[in-house]
Every structure is written in structure tokens, then in C-alpha cells.
Amino acid sequence: xxxxxxxxxxxxxxxxxxxxxFIIHACSVDENVLSxxxxxxxxxxxGATTIFDASSAAFSTxxxxxxxxxxxxxxxxxxxxxxTFVTAPAVVNSGLGPIFNDVSCVGCHTLDGRGxxxxxxxxxxxxxxxxxxxxxxxxxxxxxxxxxIFGVLPEGDISINYIEEPxxxxxxxxxxxxxxxxxIINTYAAIPGDVLLSVRVAPPVFGLGLLEGIPENSILxxxxxxxxxxxxxSGKANYVFDVVTESIILGRFGWKANQPNLDQQTAAAFNxxxxxxxxxxxxxxxxxxxxxxxxxxxxEIDAVNLDVVSFYVKTLAVPAPRNLDNADVMExxxxxxxxxxxxxxxxxxxxxxLPGIPELSNQTIYPYTDLLLHDMGEGLADNRPDxxxxxxxxxxxxxxxxxxxxxxxxxTIFLHDGRARNLTEAILWHGGEAEKSKSYFANLNKxxxxxxxxxxxxx
Ligand code: HEC
Ligand code: HEC
Ligand SMILES: [Ca+2]
Ligand SMILES: [Ca+2]
Ligand SMILES: [Ca+2]
Numbered sequence: 001x002x003x004x005x006x007x008x009x010x011x012x013x014x015x016x017x018x019x020x021x022f023i024i025h026a027c028s029v030d031e032n033v034l035s036x037x038x039x040x041x042x043x044x045x046x047g048a049t050t051i052f053d054a055s056s057a058a059f060s061t062x063x064x065x066x067x068x069x070x071x072x073x074x075x076x077x078x079x080x081x082x083x084t085f086v087t088a089p090a091v092v093n094s095g096l097g098p099i100f101n102d103v104s105c106v107g108c109h110t111l112d113g114r115g116x117x118x119x120x121x122x123x124x125x126x127x128x129x130x131x132x133x134x135x136x137x138x139x140x141x142x143x144x145x146x147x148x149i150f151g152v153l154p155e156g157d158i159s160i161n162y163i164e165e166p167x168x169x170x171x172x173x174x175x176x177x178x179x180x181x182x183x184i185i186n187t188y189a190a191i192p193g194d195v196l197l198s199v200r201v202a203p204p205v206f207g208l209g210l211l212e213g214i215p216e217n218s219i220l221x222x223x224x225x226x227x228x229x230x231x232x233x234s235g236k237a238n239y240v241f242d243v244v245t246e247s248i249i250l251g252r253f254g255w256k257a258n259q260p261n262l263d264q265q266t267a268a269a270f271n272x273x274x275x276x277x278x279x280x281x282x283x284x285x286x287x288x289x290x291x292x293x294x295x296x297x298x299x300e301i302d303a304v305n306l307d308v309v310s311f312y313v314k315t316l317a318v319p320a321p322r323n324l325d326n327a328d329v330m331e332x333x334x335x336x337x338x339x340x341x342x343x344x345x346x347x348x349x350x351x352x353x354l355p356g357i358p359e360l361s362n363q364t365i366y367p368y369t370d371l372l373l374h375d376m377g378e379g380l381a382d383n384r385p386d387x388x389x390x391x392x393x394x395x396x397x398x399x400x401x402x403x404x405x406x407x408x409x410x411x412t413i414f415l416h417d418g419r420a421r422n423l424t425e426a427i428l429w430h431g432g433e434a435e436k437s438k439s440y441f442a443n444l445n446k447x448x449x450x451x452x453x454x455x456x457x458x459x
Contacts, residue, residue, distance in 0.1 A: 046319075049315070077315075097149040119200075125195060137191065142272070159183045223236060380432075
């Protein structure tokens with residue numbers, strides 16, 4: 001507008017009238033402004049790593065800009081991610097168990113993606129250790145391993161029962177949500193009555209190096225723990241123990257941001273989920289149990305192999321969104337922003353410099369997460385604190401690639417414990433800080449709601 005100041009008064013009046021006519025017109029005819037919701041740059045959701053592949057390989061393709069040694073390293077990691085570990089002694093991939101949850105990374109991260117049922121059961125007793133970590137259960141540790149090698153007892157198992165409850169939309173549509181009820185069964189030894197349990201599905205593992213590369217300041221910019229700006233959203237950073245530097249740092253990975261980085265996440269998965277020791281976690285997950293041999297022999301996976309697996313999940317490409325210029329998609333995106341979904345599912349970040357991985361450095365990305373914890377209400381609560389995350393708090397999930405879950409992973413199971421059977425159910429479980437946003441969605445008419453879903457499906 002400042003440019004207009006130099007024009008004469010008559011012209012200015014005409015400009016102003018024309019401006020009003022334009023605004024009135026724009027408000028009454030949505031189509032004229034819908035295109036504002038189209039930003040072609042968003043097709044490169046993972047910056048230069050982005051692959052334009054909407055096939056079943058969408059979650060399992062190397063970053064588009066990887067080449068040479070780094071591409072080779074990715075493929076080495078790929079082989080290890082898919083490898084089935086076996087009982088010691090064996091020539092390769094030895095050391096499974098004695099207790100475990102699955103025999104390979106890909107066993108839970110179906111086709112490099114998301115599992116269709118809970119496979120990790122975190123347990124603890126009330127309280128925190130000196131690093132604010134959950135307290136291990138004597139004889140059980142921090143995870144219930146429900147499988148074991150020959151001759152050893154699994155620690156127990158989890159039975160899941162779902163109770164269907166109706167959700168009534170204001171316009172009369174009814175959707176049934178299934179609320180899980182969990183029970184620890186078949187335990188190998190007595191387990192305390194006050195055990196805390198958190199049941200989790202394996203999330204997809206692409207684009208993670210980019211999330212690791214988001215500068216800490218950019219994440220903390222959105223943190224507002226006391227809700228100082230009074231918008232009802234109070235993103236909170238988790239701070240967790242880094243076993244390498246032995247310090248407390250920002251958590252980014254896992255459903256409660258309970259792991260600080262991908263090297264540690266990977267080593268923790270080998271150890272907790274598969275019973276594979278490594279330089280980061282040298283004791284078996286059954287350490288201290290009577291049926292554990294208490295050997296601290298050489299790590300069952302060495303630093304080199306650990307590094308390639310971690311590198312693999314860092315460098316899996318983000319698949320490009322599709323049809324962003326489609327009228328329904330643009331309209332759905334408008335409702336996404338009007339509903340305030342972006343208060344937590346933050347659209348855009350720029351990565352910093354990742355040492356040794358220039359391909360992931362300085363990339364503008366569209367992950368739709370703030371990587372912060374939010375109170376999601378009683379409905380989603382597991383009531384098991386994890387470092388600073390309370391029993392009600394969960395990390396905002398990235399939404400990039402979510403529309404390809406069905407084609408890439410063969411299902412549409414969402415949320416931390418897989419209770420949602422489709423995107424609509426996932427939204428309807430939102431409560432707590434997201435209650436207002438959920439209600440806005442619920443109060444849209446059916447056609448509008450469908451367009452919001454079509455937008456998510458385009459991501
Ligand atoms: C028994 C099933 C299982 C196995 C085996 C498994 N994972 Fe996972 N993975 C999970 C679950 C469940 C989570 C979420 C954990 C949490 O929230 O604490 C997860 C989380 C992750 C994450 C963090 C993703 C994110 O977005 O925060 C990465 C990376 C990962 N796993 C990599 C691996 C690797 C590498 C292996 C093999 C060494 C592996 N996983 C083996 C189930 C599994
Ligand atoms: C207050 C923060 C917040 C707001 C607002 C919010 N979300 Fe979420 N969203 C989350 C968190 C946290 C999770 C993970 C919850 C869980 O797994 O229990 C999540 C999960 C999801 C998932 C499932 C993702 C997955 O990987 O399983 C979808 C889909 C989703 N949100 C869509 C939306 C939409 C659409 C809106 C707006 C109507 C919205 N969200 C508003 C925080 C938020
Ligand atoms: Ca072992
Ligand atoms: Ca255990
Ligand atoms: Ca706020």
C-alpha cells in the first residue's frame with residue numbers, strides 16, 4: 001500500500017474502491033483465492049532428497065540426491081535393516097535374544113514403514129531416575145519382551161481388547177472409535193501391581209535424518225510450555241539422556257520424543273527390541289534376570305554396522321506430495337489451517353548442516369510436525385511418563401507421506417498404538433490441547449471434512 005501514497009487523491013480513491021470490490025468478491029467466491037493454498041515448492045517435501053514415487057516403494061527408496069559412497073552406505077544399511085538375526089553362535093547376524101520382540105528391524109517397520117499393530121510394550125514403575133528416565137521394573141527392565149529363543153521364557157505378553165464407542169458429528173454422521181484395553185498376561189515372574197504400560201506401533205522411518213538436522217533453536221521457537229501467547233497450545237520439549245555424551249539433550253524420536261538421535265534410537269532398537277548388544281548398549285536387555293547368562297561378551301553388532309543402519313534410516317527419501325493444485329486438495333488444506341492443525345503439525349523447517357551428509361544439509365522441508373510434546377487428553381493418555389513427557393503427552397507426528405501409508409504399507413492404522421483405523425479416526429482421537437482443533441474439524445460439513453482428508457491423502 002505504501003506505493004500508493006505518491007498517486008493523486010482521485011486515483012487513490014479509485015484504487016481503494018477497486019480494492020474493496022476485490023476483497024468482497026474474493027470472500028464470496030472461494031475459488032478465486034483457493035489457488036493461494038497451492039505452493040509448488042511443497043512438492044519437494046524432503047528438499048532435494050524428495051522422490052517422486054507414489055508406488056509401494058514410496059517409503060523405502062534412498063534420498064534422491066545420494067550418490068557414490070553415501071549411496072553405497074545406504075544400501076549396506078538397507079541389507080542390515082532387513083536382516084533376520086539368529087541365535088548365537090552363527091557366522092552373521094548372530095546374538096538374537098535371549099528375549100526379544102522381533103527378529104529384524106523390518107519385522108516391525110513393515111516395508112520400511114509403519115507397523116499395523118503394537119509391537120513394543122514399554123513398562124516401568126512410578127517414579128524417575130536421576131536423568132528423569134522411567135524406573136525399570138526389577139526382573140523386567142523397561143520393556144516387555146514377548147518372544148524368546150529356544151529354552152528361554154518370554155517375559156509375558158499383551159492382550160488387547162477393543163471397545164467400540166460412537167462419535168456423533170454435529171451433522172448426524174456417526175463414526176465408531178475403538179478404545180483399546182490392555183492387559184499384561186503370561187508373565188514369567190511376579191510383576192508389580194502398579195506397573196505402567198505404554199503400547200506402541202512402529203512408526204515409518206523415512207526422512208528422519210532431515211528431522212535430526214532441524215536446528216534445536218528452530219524447534220524451541222515453537223515451544224510455549226506455559227502457553228504465554230494464550231492460544232491453548234503449549235508445545236513442550238522433551239529432554240532425554242544421551243548415552244554417548246552422558247548428558248541430557250533434546251529428544252526428537254519415538255512417540256514421546258524419548259530418544260535424542262538416530263544412532264541411539266537404532267542401538268536401543270537393536271538392544272531392546274531384538275536382544276542385540278552394541279558399543280552403545282553393551283548389556284543384554286535381560287541383564288539381571290535369572291534366565292540371562294550375564295555375559296558381557298563382545299558387542300553382537302559392531303560400531304560400523306550400527307552406523308550403516310542408522311545412516312540408512314537417516315537417508316531414506318521423503319516421498320513427494322501429489323495433486324497439490326487439485327481444487328479439493330487446496331480447499332482441504334485451507335480447512336487444515338483454519339482448524340489450527342498447523343499449531344502442532346508445523347508445516348515448514350530448514351535443516352542445518354549435518355556433518356558427513358551434505359545431502360541432508362540446508363534443505364527446506366515440509367514435515368508437518370513441531371517435534372514437541374502436547375497434552376492430547378485423557379482419551380489418548382497412556383499414563384506412563386517418559387522423561388519429561390507426562391502420561392497425557394505425545395510428540396506431534398510428522399504428516400509427510402501419510403497419504404501413501406496404504407499403498408506403501410498395506411494398511412491405514414494410525415496413532416501411537418494403532419487404535420485409529422483411518423485418518424478420520426486419528427483426528428477424532430485428538431483431545432486436550434487439540435480439542436479445539438478437533439471440534440473445528442467435527443463442525444465442518446461432511447463434504448468439507450472429506451476435503452481435509454483428501455488433503456492429508458495428498459501428503
Ligand atoms: C519389535 C518391533 C520393532 C523392532 C524390531 C524395531 N523397531 Fe524401530 N520402532 C518400533 C516402535 C514401537 C517404535 C516407537 C518407539 C517409541 O515410541 O518408544 C520404533 C521407533 C523407531 C524409530 C524412531 C522413528 C520416529 O519417527 O521417531 C527408528 C528410527 C527406528 N525405530 C528404527 C529401528 C531400527 C533401525 C531397527 C532395527 C535395529 C528397529 N527400529 C527395530 C518398533 C520396532
Ligand atoms: C495440540 C497439537 C495438535 C493439533 C492441534 C493437531 N494434532 Fe494431529 N497429532 C498430534 C499428536 C501429538 C499426534 C500423535 C498422537 C498419538 O499418536 O497418540 C497427532 C497425530 C495425528 C495424526 C496421526 C499421525 C500418525 O502418524 O499416526 C493425524 C492424521 C493428525 N494428527 C492430523 C491432525 C489434523 C488433521 C489436525 C487438525 C484437525 C490435527 N492433527 C491437529 C498433535 C496435534
Ligand atoms: Ca543377544
Ligand atoms: Ca524386559
Ligand atoms: Ca501457546
